[in-house]
Structure formats: C-alpha cells, structure tokens
C-alpha cells in the first residue's frame with residue numbers, strides 16, 4: 521500500500537523525508553519508529569539535541585539556526601545536488617505556516633503530476649514518469 525508522508529516526515533533538521541530515496545521501504549521518516557540505520561544514529565546530533573531540549577524540531581530552539589545546522593546545509597553535494605540546502609529555510613517555513621501546511625507544500629512539490637509518485641531529491645531533474653515508460 522502506498523505510504524503517504526505524515527508529520528514524522530518533517531524531520532528534526534528540516535528535511536522532507538518523503539523525498540528521501542529510503543522512504544518508505546527502508547524508513548518511515550525521522551520522527552517515526554522505523555528509521556534507517558544511518559539516520560537513526562543521527563551523527564550530527566540533531567535528534568539528541570532536540571530530545572535534550574524537549575522540542576520536536578530545530579526551529580523550536582532559540583539558538584536556531586545553530587552553526588551545526590548551517591554547516592549541515594552545505595553538504596553533501598551528490599551529482600551537483602545538496603539535499604540539505606534548504607533545511608534552514610524549510611524549518612523557518614514550518615514555523616511560519618505549521619507542519620501540516622508545510623507537508624502539503626512539500627508533497628505537492630515532490631509529486632510527479634503525471635504518475636503521482638514521489639520524486640526523490642536526487643531525481644528531480646531526471647525523473648522518468650512511470651506513465652511515460
């Protein structure tokens with residue numbers, strides 16, 4: 521069954537997990553109970569920091585955006601695409617319009633209008649629509 525991205529896909533650090541290549545087969549989103557190993561450890565410490573300060577996401581902290589998040593937004597660059605590039609502006613947007621409205625915007629942005637499939641960050645310029653295969 522097709523999995524619809526929910527609030528758990530509005531990640532602690534500002535990513536839209538619905539556009540992650542691991543969603544939904546290997547991961548159901550940063551705030552879910554089924555998180556892919558690499559992100560479960562969250563080596564940048566965003567999950568731990570949020571939990572220590574009893575907030576759900578970085579944008580709820582007074583220090584937002586911290587230096588760690590600034591640095592995170594600049595890497596990695598894979599095939600010319602940095603999927604972290606918008607984390608700060610996206611967290612600001614979540615704060616401004618609310619998580620559900622932000623999620624709707626993201627789902628609209630990353631859904632192929634033809635086949636209705638979610639397109640990964642890395643496939644936005646190379647998506648092959650299943651209707652046109």
Ligand code: SF4
Pocket residue numbers: 531535536537538540541542543547548549550551555556559
């Ligand atoms: S692997 Fe990380 S970025 Fe991808 S869906 Fe899971 S928590 Fe989100």
Ligand code: SF4
Pocket residue numbers: 531532533534535550559560562563564566567
């Ligand atoms: S890097 Fe950390 S906070 Fe960001 S999506 Fe992955 S687990 Fe969540």
